[in-house]
Amino acid sequence: MAKISKIEYWRVPPRWLFVKITDENGVSGWGEASLEGHSQAVEGCLDAWAERYVGMEADDIERIWQLSYRGGFYRGGPVLMSALSGIDIALWDLKAKKLKVPIYELLGGKVRDKIRVYAWIGGDRPSDVEVQANGRKSQGFDAVKMNATEDLGWLDSPQKLEECVERVKAVKALGLDVGVDFHGRVHRPMAKQLIAKLEPQDPLFIEEPLLSENIGGIKDIAARTHCPIALGERLHSRWDVRPFLESGCVDILQPDVCHVGGISEMRRIASACETYDVALAPHCPLGPIALAACIQVDAVSSNFVIQEMSLGIHYNVDGDLKTYLSSQEILNVKDGYINLPNDPGLGITINEEAVRSLSEGSKAWVSPTFLGPGNELREW
Structure with missing residues (x-):
């Protein structure tokens, strides 16, 4: 047993927040608390928890999880759970490193040796969708996800629906499986029409057909x-x-390890999904720590199907998965799969020098907003 001596965090490009926890023996673990567009709020929560948790036993992962969730009266939500994610992932990494085993060994042991992955290609603008899809294919992916469309109001032009179908057809013609992300941009009258038009293309899945509050x-x-x-x-x-799960309206659950309270909660969510015959496909357009954390849960979940990863990230700013990794084996995609890492902890080595250097002067990422033809606000 060793007590927590330090909790640090860094805001790094393109929009990520990395957390490092060090114990009194000098052993450290890395976590990720990225919450796109709300970094300052998460950082404030981490400041408060750092004051409280320094001096606690680093091995007491569940005690600290419960204290974070239940100890402040107000519970849940994106900010608190993202901050908790960073703490939880780092504590799992630290503990597994001390025991010299991958985290998945502490979760019960692996049920697979490799992980199927997919990457995002945009798709809401037709100009480069085939170029991006071919790029992913050359990286080793056999599945991609693309946006269905730009924002759609309650009743927009049906022509936009036809354009989406043609883009999906073009990508499928390259031999790729295609998931289609509505991203909550499409209101119900249009969503019903678009799904009906996409059905003959047999998409891998339809993601966020409506905003989640509209169950x-x-x-x-x-x-x-x-x-x-x-x-x-x-x-x-x-x-x-x-x-x-209880309403039976979801077939593939996509929890984000940076938004649900880390490895501890994602493991519980995966088990809950299994009882409802719902597949697990973690959301992860984020950094290498988040990806490595997802993989630890993917490895032990019998209902896991596919993992999102942001290799060759699409942001036109400094910083991508490779930037922050000293060892990059986890990024080697072959025939649509990556091998399960065997190194202790998260199975990755973070380039701390790059983290510290790129965090200097790093501004918080601001979520974009979109306007419709009448200058009204549309969904991102």
Whole structure:
């Protein structure tokens, strides 16, 4: 046993927040608390928890998780759960490193040796969708995810729906499986039409056909289609997930390890999904620590199907997965899979020099906003 001596964090490009916890023996673990567009709020929470948790036993992962969740009266939500994610992932990494085993060994042991992965290609603008898809294919991916469309209001032009179908056809013609992300941009009258038009293309899944707060609408849409419905990136705990499982309106759950309370909660969510015959496909357009944390849960979850990863990230700023890794074996994609890492902890080595250097003067990423033809606000 060793007490926590220091909790640090760094805001790094393009929009990530890394956490490092060190114990009194000098052993450290890395976590990620990225919450796109809300970094300052998460940092404030980490400041408060650092004051409280320094001096506690680093091995007491569940005690610290419960204290973080239940000890402040107000519970859940994206900010608190993202800060908790950074703490939780770092503590798992630290403990497994001390024991010289991968985290998945502490979660019960692996049920697979490699992980199927997919990457994002954009897709809401037609100009470069085939170029991006071919780029992913050359990287070793056999599956991609693309946006269905730019924002759609309650009743926009049906022509936009036809354009989406043509883009999906073009990508499928390259021999790739295609998940189609509505991203909550599409309101129900348009979503029903678009899903019906996409059905003949047999998409891998339809993601966020509506915003997650509209569970009634999602249930209605799920009952109308044979396409698998995927969602979960805007759900922040097993309690948020529960009504979707109970209503039977989700087929593939996509929790984000940086938003649900880390490895501890994602493991619980994965088990809950298994009882409802719902597949696990973690959301992860984030950094290398988040990806490595997802993989630890993927390795032990029998209902895991595919993992998102942001290799060759699409942001036009400094900083991507490779920038922050000293060892990059985890990024080697072959025939749509990556091998399960065997090194202790998260199985990756963080380039701390790059983290510290790139964090200097790093500004918080601001979520974009989109306006419709009448200058009204549309969904991101």
